[in-house]
Amino acid sequence: MKKEVIMIKLGEIALKGLNRKTFEDTLVKNIKWRLRGVGKFSVTRAQSTMYIEPKEDDIDFEEAVEHLQKVFGIAAFTRALVTEKELSCIQKDAVEYMKDVLPYAKTFKVTAKRADKKFPLTSPQIQQELGGVLLEAYPHLKVDVHHPEVTVTIEVRDFGAYIHAKQLPGAGGMPVGSSGKAMVLISGGIDSPVAAYMMAKRGLILHAIHFVSPPYTSDRAQQKVEDLCEIVSQYAGKITFHCVPFTKIQEAIKLHCPEEFFTIIMRRLMMEIAIRVSEENDLKALITGESLAQVASQTIGAIAATDEVCTMPVFRPLIGMDKNEIIEIARKIGTFETSILPFEDCCTVFTPKHPKTRPNLEQVRASQAAFDFAPLIEEAIQGIEVKTIAAL
Ligand code: ATP
Ligand code: MG
Numbered sequence: 001m002k003k004e005v006i007m008i009k010l011g012e013i014a015l016k017g018l019n020r021k022t023f024e025d026t027l028v029k030n031i032k033w034r035l036r037g038v039g040k041f042s043v044t045r046a047q048s049t050m051y052i053e054p055k056e057d058d059i060d061f062e063e064a065v066e067h068l069q070k071v072f073g074i075a076a077f078t079r080a081l082v083t084e085k086e087l088s089c090i091q092k093d094a095v096e097y098m099k100d101v102l103p104y105a106k107t108f109k110v111t112a113k114r115a116d117k118k119f120p121l122t123s124p125q126i127q128q129e130l131g132g133v134l135l136e137a138y139p140h141l142k143v144d145v146h147h148p149e150v151t152v153t154i155e156v157r158d159f160g161a162y163i164h165a166k167q168l169p170g171a172g173g174m175p176v177g178s179s180g181k182a183m184v185l186i187s188g189g190i191d192s193p194v195a196a197y198m199m200a201k202r203g204l205i206l207h208a209i210h211f212v213s214p215p216y217t218s219d220r221a222q223q224k225v226e227d228l229c230e231i232v233s234q235y236a237g238k239i240t241f242h243c244v245p246f247t248k249i250q251e252a253i254k255l256h257c258p259e260e261f262f263t264i265i266m267r268r269l270m271m272e273i274a275i276r277v278s279e280e281n282d283l284k285a286l287i288t289g290e291s292l293a294q295v296a297s298q299t300i301g302a303i304a305a306t307d308e309v310c311t312m313p314v315f316r317p318l319i320g321m322d323k324n325e326i327i328e329i330a331r332k333i334g335t336f337e338t339s340i341l342p343f344e345d346c347c348t349v350f351t352p353k354h355p356k357t358r359p360n361l362e363q364v365r366a367s368q369a370a371f372d373f374a375p376l377i378e379e380a381i382q383g384i385e386v387k388t389i390a391a392l
Pocket of ligand 2: 345
């Protein structure tokens, strides 16, 4: 019956009283989805631990661990060996299983947890017996009960004895799907993919909307954004991607509105379209990658002018972060290298030379009202291309 499993410690969801079962069901679904390319697994729960067991023989455990590290709702996880509830088996298998760990440590201790009270030895006795054989097998080791480099844990449970030593940090956060659904406005830049990741981490299922202005922007620029969505989907799960043809609207802004308001009016129109698409898809919030004062369109005044047209909450998880903090996350989640590829975003196509950092709302409204954008908005929405993006 010897086999390897992965034990998962739940994150914040362990705290969520009544909703706990729904949270856990969501997490189980997400784990299975994330592991679908690795192999077949069963997921079972006991207290605040989940057990992931392979149902096939030739499972690549390293790969499974890599995938699980990107599932939100997991605080920590551990690879463990399950063996028979016999002291001799536990001793023999622990010596063997720790051969990748104990030769490289100087100090260790054994912790035993006896959940199955029918097991004949007490926890201190198990510690003693197992510690003894480990010391024999790895004679360079010293026992240190206070600050051991390695703690070998043995848990005697109903279905077997679990041996493990290395706990790895999980992705944290809440299971995707436990907080509802939202729309991220995604560009090819560094910031919005990070914003998407951060809100998926709080449990949101993501749709993404991207505005393109061919021929000013290229197919490769759009491809880059789809690539970014695919990287984010390793964490966020399936992303529904909406690509909006925005050329005519941008040309109309350029033709009919004062240059100093180009960007703000463009952002208001982006928001209007994003809200329309969100409503059609039952999404309850927008997400952007804005950070206060990073550029002219991200001042309080400019954000107020954008928010004026928003009839649903706008989440800006990066609002208080410095660029280098954002870049650090972008590197960690793997979007940075793609984000810095040099393709034009539609925002940069018609940037005004002197954008207003403190736009007067009356003037913005009046400038936008000088042209009837409604038909172009309809046309843009009709022209949206939708696809599902999902990393394996
Ligand atoms: P990013 O790095 O995300 O591009 P940024 O610092 O370049 O952000 P802006 O270009 O001003 O900032 O864009 C601000 C936000 O507007 C972006 O974070 C994104 O949410 C949204 N946005 C910008 N361009 C687009 C686009 N072409 N399609 C969809 N959303 C966009
Ligand atoms: Mg940008």
